Amino acid sequence: MTAADAWVGRRIRVRGLVQGVGFRPHVWRLAQALNLAGSVANDGEGVVIHVWGDAATLDGFQARLWREAPPLARVDGMEAAPHDGPAPGGFTITASAAGRVRTGVVPDAATCPACQAELFDPADRRHGYAFGNCTHCGPRLSIVSAIPYDRANTAMAAFPMCPACAAEYADPADRRFHAQPTACPACGPRLWLEPAPDAGTDPLDAAAALLRAGGIVALKGIGGFHLACDAANAGAVMELRRRKARDAKPFALMARSVEEVGRYCRLDAAARDLLTSPAAPIVLLPRRPDGAPLPDGLAPDQDHLGFMLPYTPLHHLLMARLDGPLVMTSGNRSDEPQVTANGDARDRLAGLADAWLMHDRAILNRLDDSVVTTSAGAPVILRRARGYAPVPLPLPSGFEGLPPTLAMGGELKATFCLMREGQAILSQHIGDLEDAAALDDYRAMLRLYRDLFDFTPAVVAVDAHPDYLSTTLGAALARECGARLVRVGHHHAHMAACLADAGIGLAEGGEGAFGLVLDGLGLGADGTLWGGEILQGGYRGVARVGHIAPVALAGGAAAMREPWRNLVAQLRHAFGAAWRDHAGAVLAHLPPGAPVALLERMLETGTNTPPCSSAGRLFDAVAAALGVHPARIGHEAQAAMALEALARPHLGGVQPYPVALGGGDPVVMGWAPMWRALLADLATGESPGRIAARFHLGVAEALVAAVARVGASQGTVVALSGGVLQNAIILGELQSRLRGIGCRPVTHRQVPANDGGLALGQAVLGALMAPTA
Structure with missing residues (x-):
């Protein structure tokens, strides 16, 4: 034989x-x-x-x-x-076989070590070429227009391969075998600078010289344009803020290497892995007290900086010509989606940039940079986009046989989710749908994903809020597809997203779990605005067993922009009409000319002051009491983020503020004791940092006490979700204290705790809630 x-x-x-x-x-x-x-x-x-x-x-x-x-x-x-x-x-x-689409396009990936080595090898034919890539790296989702994922259906269709690239593409032994974006200087995209530099000057050399001189350059990347300037040049940083009308939101930074990042920030193994991963996200890192100096204007009021490493050959080549990090912020005017097309960049970034570093490979699909931090050595995704989308997320057991479901997400930080056969495909972060360009992008991405994944929904899940644009779009799409429309509670969706993301199966999370859901606001099951909730149940249904005491949202939407309104509402709720007698030094933090008397009349009559159990607005109120951005915030959670940074150095030496727990059903957390103690601290000259720390610890202690009061016990799963859970102090304290009473806290792993992860929860709940035919 x-x-x-x-x-x-x-x-x-x-x-x-x-x-x-x-x-x-x-x-x-x-x-x-x-x-x-x-x-x-x-x-x-x-x-x-x-x-x-x-x-x-x-x-x-x-x-x-x-x-x-x-x-x-x-x-x-x-x-x-x-x-x-x-x-x-x-x-x-052998040739690919036909069949239903069950695999998709992978995310755009950072330059791999082999391509980076070629980039700086004078003997290699791709030496210095800004668009090299292979099967292990390069653009993917950003350049695809349809399935199958072949070159003809990508932005690379405009660049026929030269004989050398074609030979690599056809050779199974070559790492560029069937790499659809492959190219070289002889056949691929080209780079130029506008205004054009002197004849014979390399556009990268000219761009680097402009950046060193304090200029601002619009740079075309993989998923959109960035605006870049020298991060060490305080004047350039402030000029970029002035031109972009971005007063305080932190700027993202790009450094040449992990070692350079370590000059400015503390790094652990998890952060190093994230920085050097194929996803190459922006990683929020604590500043080193003894670190190299950088201007405060990069991240006002913050003790963290957001760094990423070069993730395209273009970035590597530019950074190699510079001596330090760059600001690399999205190429847009404040609150608009980033620009993707050359013509739009010339028009919409006019007056913002001094020059444009451009190329002729089209960006077909906008992709923002992903933002990630770490907690206890594990990644925490804050914005899921380039490098992560559209990776399918395996769902835990119990979701395999449910109908194909499309979930439309929320109004802010919009994403959508396709769920089928035990997997969920969450779109990249799209933005706030109130912006017309973001809404157009949302519609275009929805069409693309349905095409890429050959997806027709049997169920369309939407937020219960009838006025969300995502809800009205979902209702129209359900009619068009003949799908069943299911309306899902906002905070139940947050809890379900966390359970699914944490791998809690349908049986385990069916009814015995708790959810701590803390956010700005969402429509509650009783028709009021919620935002600080304790839910009991699981995927198949929840009961509201506890919540933060509802306080008037003074002025409606204006209260989300002007923290002083929340301060007045909180103090009036705690002390009644005589609140001024208790406020003391806090009165000095009310903005000059603020219509306080008018606001009091509104609170008395209930005019445009809907009750809201929002944790986010409570944080704004405490920040305003300490004089932290009381008049107006320039970006979402600005005051709360500053309050967290203020508190962090003082957590070890203070006691939590007291909170009142009502004895009813549901349990209500009241803040009058906290306000009395806080105002007393202010009267005695206690430092704002220690007050902020006592507040954070008091919130965490009250929430865990309330969870215990409503029946959480040994081994109980407690899902932690909502935008407030991006606060590292609150997240860490809740986890530690819940474990201390024997509970099992679970957190998000692959999707954001904020509304960027909402669609995942909507999808699993919508599929379960849909009536059978």
């Missing part, structure tokens, strides 16, 4: 992110190395392998398929079965 006579055949099905990431050549190379015979192909469900060899070698082959997968691949499952028939000669990559 020959060795070949002992061979057996296997059919191996591989599922996950296994297309467009070099998985087939990975299979081919392993088979070649192990002298196996057979074939590998893509199809509608992933990758299918027919392979022959002896049983032990095939076992090792399967193990290595998973263990040594390419950098951008993610193997979610592998199934093997015996396969009859004679072994073919050799091992081949």
Whole structure:
């Protein structure tokens, strides 16, 4: 008997992110190395392998398929079965088979080490070329227009491959095998600077010189334009703020290396891994007290800076010409989506930029930079976009057989979610739908994702708020598709998103969990505005068992922009009409000319002052009491973020403020004791930082006491969600204190706790709530 006579055949099905990431050549190379015979192909469900060899070698082959997968691949499952028939000669990559789409486009990925080495190798034909990439890196979602993911359906269709690139593209042994964006200086995109520099001057050299001189450059990246300036130049930073009309929102920074980031910020292993990952997000990092100096204007009132590393060859080449970090903020006017097209950049960034570093590869799909931080050594995603979307998220057990569901998300930080066959595909961060350009982008991305994933919903899930644009769009789409429309409670969706994101299955999270959901506001089940909630139940339904005491939203939407309104409302709620007698030094923080008397009359008559149990507005009120942005905030959560930074150095040496817990059902957390103690501290000259720390600790202690009061016990799952959970102090204190009473706190892992993750919760709840036909 020959060795070949002992061979057996296997059919191996591989599922996950296994297309467009070099998985087939990975299979081919392993088979070649192990002298196996057979074939590998893509199809509608992933990758299918027919392979022959002896049983032990095939076992090792399967193990290595998973263990040594390419950098951008993610193997979610592998199934093997015996396969009859004679072994073919050799091992081949065969044409893709038709079938339903079950794998999608992978995210745009940062320049891999091999491409970076070529970039700076004078002997390589891509030396100094700003658009090199391979199967392991480069643009993906940002350049795709349709399926299948072939070059003809991407922005690279405009650039026919030269013979050298075509040979690499066709060679399974080459890392550019079937890399759709592959290019070189002979056939790919080109770079230029406007206004044009002197003849013979390299556009990158000219851009670097302008940046060193304090100028502002609009730079076209993968998912949109950035506005860049020298981060160490305080004058340039303030000029960028003036031109962009962005008074205080922190600027993102780009540094050449992890080592350079470490000059300014503290780094742990988790942060290093995030910075150098293929996603290359902006990572929020604590500033080093002994770190190299940078202007305060980069992140006013903040003790963290947001750094990212170069993630395209263009960024690497530019940063190599500079001696320090750059501001790399989105290329737009304040509150608009970032610009993606060259013509729009010339028009909309006129007056903001001194020059435009442009190229001729179109950005088909806008992608903001993702923003991530860490908590207890684990990533916490604050904005999920470039580098993460559209990775499918495997759902926990129990969601496999539900109808295909499209969830439309919220009004702010809008995303949508496609859910099918136990997986959820969350779109990239799109923005606030009140902006017409963001709304157009939302519609375009929805069409694209439905096309890319061949998705027709049987259920459309929307927020219960009837006036959200995402809700009205969802209702229209449900009519168009003949889908069932399901309205989902805002805070129930937050809780469900956290449970699903944390891997809590349908059985485990069916009814026995609790949710601590803290945010700005959302429509509650009783028709009032909620925002500081304790929910009990799970995926199949919840009861509101506790909440923050409702306080008037003084002036409606104006209260979300002007913290002093919340301060007056809180003090009046705590002390009644005689609140001024208790306010003391706080009165000095009310803005000159503020219509306080008018606001009091509104509160007396209930005019445009709906009750709201918002945690976010409570934080604004305390910030205003300490003189932190009392008049007006320039961006969402500005006052609360400053309050958190103020508190952080003092957490170890103070006691929590007291909070009143009502004995009814639901339990109500009242803040009058906290306000009495806080005002007393102010009267005795206590420092604002210690007051801010006592407030944070008091909120956490009150919430955990309330959870215990309503029945949480040993082993109880408590889901922590909502935008306020981006506050690292509150998140950390809640986790620690919940564990201290025997509970099991769970947090978000792959989607934001804010409204950017809302669509995930809507999707799982909508699918469960939809009536069967």
